[in-house]
Amino acid sequence: MASVMTEADLRARISAFLAEHDPAAAAGGGDADRLAFLRARFDAGLAWVHFPTGLGGLGAGRSLQPVADDAFAAAGAPDNRPGRIGIGLGMAAPTILVHGSSEQRERFLRPLWTGEEVWCQLFSEPGAGSDLAGLGTRARRDGDDWVLDGQKVWTSMAHVARWAILLARTDPDVPKHAGLSYFVLDMTAPGVEVRPLRQLTGEAEFNEVYLTGARIPDTQRLGDVGDGWKVAQTTLMNERVSIGGGALPREGGMIGVLAAAWRSDPGARTPGMHDTVMRLWVRAEAARLTAMRVRQQLAAGAPGPDGSAVKLSFATLNQQISAAELDLLGDEGLRRDSWAMGRPEEVDFTGRDAGYRYLRAKGNSIEGGTSEVLRNIIAERVLGLPAEPRVDTRVAWKDLPR
Known part of the structure; x- marks a missing residue:
């Protein structure tokens, strides 16, 4: 039976790490010093301590995460700018961990946590916000790729994002929840256009994103084809x-x-x-x-x-x-x-x-x-109260009024 990591064990690991990696030098140095420190922290399992070993964690209990974060903050170590990469940390990472392949986890999680790659979320659409399962962005199979056409909206940080988690319709002939698939989209790919949305504050933190023939390799699909709603629930709950x-x-x-x-x-x-x-x-x-x-x-x-x-x-x-x-x-x-x-x-x-x-x-x-x-x-x-009547859950998406 594997031993359970204690708080004392974790603090000892952190102390040993900080003895080998000077946090003050990393915080006061240039971008390269800061990035090297964050990469080393990830590789030591001290990024998400509750994630598996080799993926930024130690397989420890989630309750120990604040212990690690507080210890690094007290030492003056540089952080990964969570305000910039919050969508990646809070939504993309847990979804990739649960539903991603081993190759996807190894490719995406490290640069996500270090802040090298910013993520955004392409879920909502002009006609599918509260009723997310009614979305109409289409993904059509073309050999080893999927070709996307549609529009997404209310996308925070899309203007600086390298990657996006995306929900698209791959089968219009089945009820709306069953015809969705979940993808990772390269925001620099041809056919991806980001336009700012001016907000009440006067700024444009939000964006609308137009997809015109944008291609996604099938290797960047999370979960099975048609399983997108299940994968999306992991994202939404997180x-x-x-x-x-x-x-x-x-x-x-x-x-x-x-x-x-x-x-x-x-x-x-x-x-x-x-x-x-x-x-x-x-x-x-x-x-x-x-x-x-x-x-x-x-x-x-x-x-x-x-x-x-x-x-x-x-x-x-x-x-x-x-x-x-x-x-x-x-x-x-x-x-x-x-x-x-x-x-x-x-x-x-x-x-x-x-x-x-x-x-x-x-x-x-x-x-x-x-x-x-x-x-x-x-x-x-x-609370277990009766559900609202729903008349569209057994009807093919293509037959729903829009």
């Missing part, structure tokens, strides 16, 4: 946990920003605002502890529908907290540095100024599954 269930310290995230503003301005501490801040603080702490419990479920396998509740809470709280911050700051909260359309290279929920946070939080109830859809999932799969 997406909701990665968006709403990230590991945070007490007063981390949006509530920490509000609490700091509250403490810095005694004149704004009216009885009504005091009550608002305290209620939001308690709810944020309850949500943080719930997210911790949901992350622990990952140690036993894929996350379940509970992740939908975590993501729903994240969206609702962010919007309420950012609104309270504007109330607290008054006119000052409306200031913005610039309304010029930028093309950010990182997803940032809490940075910049209060006005940005208020506007950006509006997207939290859409991205990663709309709040309305998440409430249905919670009702049906967590």
Whole structure:
């Protein structure tokens, strides 16, 4: 029987690694030094410690991941810019781990974790957002390749992405959930066009992506043909946990920003605002502890529908907290540095100024599954309430009205 790695074992491995690889030199050096350090950390199994040996991990329990991350942060080691590669870390990597071949895991996971290759997600379409299974992007087999035609939308980071996880229809003659397949798309391939979408914040973090005769080798398919919906469930469940269930310290995230503003301005501490801040603080702490419990479920396998509740809470709280911050700051909260359309290279929920946070939080109830859809999932799969009537699950996709 294999021995179970303890926290002491992991800390000893980290100490030995840091003795051989100077974190200060890597953090203070150039890009080559930083990348060399991250590659060495991955090869030592200290990237995702819960992943298998040889794939950036040690086969340890997921509960030890914060131990590794905190130890490297305390040592001043460079990170892999998680705000830039969050889609790869939170969605692509767990899907490749579960459904990818050994060749796919070895090819994609290392440069994904080190940040050498940015990923995006090509799921939603203009006519298939909440009803994702109704998507119409077609993938037609042509020898050893698949040829794609269609349009994707709301694609964060597509303008800097090297790879995309993509869901496409490979069989229109069967019901919509059964005719999908899951692919990895090279975003630099001919026939892939990325166009910016200007958002409420004035920036273009989102994109729309047009696919015109784009080719994908069959070796870049994840799962069996027609099994795309099953593979996508792994992505979607992990997406909701990665968006709403990230590991945070007490007063981390949006509530920490509000609490700091509250403490810095005694004149704004009216009885009504005091009550608002305290209620939001308690709810944020309850949500943080719930997210911790949901992350622990990952140690036993894929996350379940509970992740939908975590993501729903994240969206609702962010919007309420950012609104309270504007109330607290008054006119000052409306200031913005610039309304010029930028093309950010990182997803940032809490940075910049209060006005940005208020506007950006509006997207939290859409991205990663709309709040309305998440409430249905919670009702049906967590609370066991009757499902909504569905009349299109036994009809061939080609026969559905659009």
